[in-house]
Amino acid sequence: MFKKDITPGAKSKVKSSVQRTIRTKVLETYPLLDPYIEDILPKKSQLDLVKLPDRVSLYTLNTTPLFFQHMDDAILPHLGLVHKYPDAFHRLRIDRGAIRFVLAGASLMAPGLTSAGGRLPNDPEDTEGRYGGKELGAGEVVVVEAEGKETACMVGVLKVGTEEMKKVKKGQACEAGHYLGDGLWGLNLG
Amino acid sequence: MVTNVYPKTVLYCGVCTLPPEYCEFGGTTKKCAEWLQANHPSVHAKLYSQEAIEQNLASLSVDAQKRAEKDSQKKAAKAEAASARAAETRATxxxxxxxxxxxxxxxxxxxxxxxxxxxxxxxxxxxxxxxxxxxxxxxxxxxxxxxxxxxxxxxxxxxxxxxxxxxxxxxxxxxxxxxxxxxxxxx
Structure with a gap:
């Protein structure tokens, strides 16, 4: 979505009523953020809406980008936020070989997740239960981590359910949303 | 991933702005490594130790390694050319x-x-x-x-x-x- 460098458009303040809806929506989508929401989005704070190309709107709090949204799609977290609260999102892991493709902006393919280095929910090798025990359906927002790395490298929307992915092991798994080093990541909100 | 204190602070590279673990996938790996060594020597020691590099290589097949190598070289060349161009326009x-x-x-x-x-x-x-x-x-x-x-x-x-x-x-x-x-x- 942000393969090219982007220039931020108009910045405007978000109405407090709209801000409340955003807040509840965020909590609905990411219930695990609940204990921290007061730190992320304090009730009294003033959110800003920055318009980006292709009808993407980015919500920022004092120049820290928090969430972005394409039209009325799901609200996706910015990677900076994901790095701060990694446990609050559904996570998958890709193997080492796939990292460079992801960082070049390719959409995530299923083999990167199903191979030995990749992790999907209910993975037998995932002893700590980091990747959850619940299969995820298509359309879920996932944070993609990488083998041997601590921080996440991509945020995207699943195209195929994880169960199906394990069976088919082919094709696109996840729409490339926002990855490390893309235009949104490099965005300068002065 | 044992700490449960939030928000976590993540270190970002001063050269390519990615978390240092991902520096190797950018085009400026060398500069990133230098920066890290100068500013956060402990992290540098962890990420760029012989052990870590060997482990990274072990997890890939020889073929994929070669391809990745080629790719990263290309990227580095590109990044260098871009920075050279920027310097030139600046000078002129x-x-x-x-x-x-x-x-x-x-x-x-x-x-x-x-x-x-x-x-x-x-x-x-x-x-x-x-x-x-x-x-x-x-x-x-x-x-x-x-x-x-x-x-x-x-x-x-x-x-x-x-x-x-x-x-x-x-x-x-x-x-x-x-x-x-x-x-x-x-x-």
């Missing part, structure tokens, strides 16, 4: 300070070409306004691009101010020009 591009006669004895000063030096024109305009206590605005030039228009004849003052405050700009690249009539910049 000029900043023009124009004194424009507006109305017999009244002047405005226009500054062009600041964007080649990575300066935020809007911010610089604001600074000019503050420094000289005059109106200062960013206007579009018909040929494309922006210029800063400052009210009053300030060409020499602006010259000095730029030299003093924006160290990236070499003095030789600044030029004072008088618009219309004679072409000489004498305040």
């Amino acid at each position: 591009s000029k900043i023009l300070i124009k004194r424009i006669e507006r109305n017999k004895r009244k002047y405005v000063t226009a500054v062009q070409g600041l964007e080649a030096f990575d300066l935020d024109i809007k911010k610089v305009a604001k600074d000019f306004g503050k420094k000289f206590a005059t109106g200062s605005s960013v206007t579009k030039v018909p040929g494309g691009g922006d210029e800063i228009t400052v009210q009053g004849d300030l060409s020499d003052d602006i010259f000095d101010y730029i030299v003093e405050n924006y160290k990236d700009v070499p003095e030789d690249n600044l030029e004072c020009v008088e618009d219309k009539k004679k072409k000489k910049a004498d305040g």
Whole structure:
């Protein structure tokens, strides 16, 4: 979505009523953020809406980008936020070989997740239960981590359910949303 | 991943802005490594130790390794070329300070070409306004691009101010020009 460098458009303040809806929506989508929401989005704070190309709107709090949204799609977290609260999102892991493709902006393919280095929910090798025990359906927002790395490298929307992915092991798994080093990541909100 | 204190603070590389673990996938790996060593030696030791590198290589097949290597080389070359190009435009591009006669004895000063030096024109305009206590605005030039228009004849003052405050700009690249009539910049 942000393969090219982007220039931020108009910045405007978000109405407090709209801000409340955003807040509840965020909590609905990411219930695990609940204990921290007061730190992320304090009730009294003033959110800003920055318009980006292709009808993407980015919500920022004092120049820290928090969430972005394409039209009325799901609200996706910015990677900076994901790095701060990694446990609050559904996570998958890709193997080492796939990292460079992801960082070049390719959409995530299923083999990167199903191979030995990749992790999907209910993975037998995932002893700590980091990747959850619940299969995820298509359309879920996932944070993609990488083998041997601590921080996440991509945020995207699943195209195929994880169960199906394990069976088919082919094709696109996840729409490339926002990855490390893309235009949104490099965005300068002065 | 044992800590449960939130928000977590993540270290970002000062060169490529990614978390240092991912530096190897950017085009500026070498510079990133140097930066990390200078600023966070402990992290550098962890990430760039012999052990870590070997482990990284072990998890890939030989074929994939080769491809990745080629790819990263290409990327590095590209990044280098881009930075070289940027340096060149920086060296050749000029900043023009124009004194424009507006109305017999009244002047405005226009500054062009600041964007080649990575300066935020809007911010610089604001600074000019503050420094000289005059109106200062960013206007579009018909040929494309922006210029800063400052009210009053300030060409020499602006010259000095730029030299003093924006160290990236070499003095030789600044030029004072008088618009219309004679072409000489004498305040």
